[in-house]
Amino acid sequence: MQVTVTVNGTEYVREIEPRLLLVHFLRDTLGLTGTHWGCDTSNCGTCVAWMGGVPVKTCTVLAAMADGREVRTVEGLASGGTLDPVQQAFSDKHGLQCGFCTPGMLMTSRWLLDHDPDPSEETIREAISGQICRCTGYENIVRSVKAAAELQREGAK
Numbered sequence: 001m002q003v004t005v006t007v008n009g010t011e012y013v014r015e016i017e018p019r020l021l022l023v024h025f026l027r028d029t030l031g032l033t034g035t036h037w038g039c040d041t042s043n044c045g046t047c048v049a050w051m052g053g054v055p056v057k058t059c060t061v062l063a064a065m066a067d068g069r070e071v072r073t074v075e076g077l078a079s080g081g082t083l084d085p086v087q088q089a090f091s092d093k094h095g096l097q098c099g100f101c102t103p104g105m106l107m108t109s110r111w112l113l114d115h116d117p118d119p120s121e122e123t124i125r126e127a128i129s130g131q132i133c134r135c136t137g138y139e140n141i142v143r144s145v146k147a148a149a150e151l152q153r154e155g156a157k
């Protein structure tokens with residue numbers, strides 16, 4: 001079947017198998033390997049990208065369901081060579097660690113800050129609760145999201 005999917009503002013028309021998952025469409029068909037593939041059982045959240053403006057676990061979505069829709073991946077965060085505040089803050093506050101969970105964390109954080117520019121620690125922890133970081137505790141990640149909110153507020157002044 002043929003699908004037309006707009007990813008990070010670029011329209012792609014591709015022939016796919018109807019059973020193809022969105023995570024594999026992004027990674028293998030389009031070569032956008034920023035979206036990671038971890039568990040394939042909807043548990044880890046490293047595959048989170050946006051579809052229709054909402055974070056989704058792309059291992060639970062068929063690529064066919066993205067037909068005619070907008071998808072945003074971690075490759076679409078930076079703009080004109082400038083990192084998004086969430087990317088900058090994860091770098092500044094050591095939220096990157098091994099990096100495996102990072103794309104999903106960044107996409108969820110971006111969505112959170114779009115909807116709540118000054119989230120509490122509790123709100124941040126709840127927002128990322130569907131995503132597993134295997135590296136350490138979540139301290140640096142939570143600190144990074146808080147720092148991103150601050151960077152964003154400063155940038156808006």
Ligand code: FES
Binds near residue numbers: 045048060
């Ligand atoms: S690969 Fe999608 S939730 Fe783990």
Ligand code: FES
Binds near residue numbers: 101
């Ligand atoms: S930074 Fe390594 S899994 Fe989260």
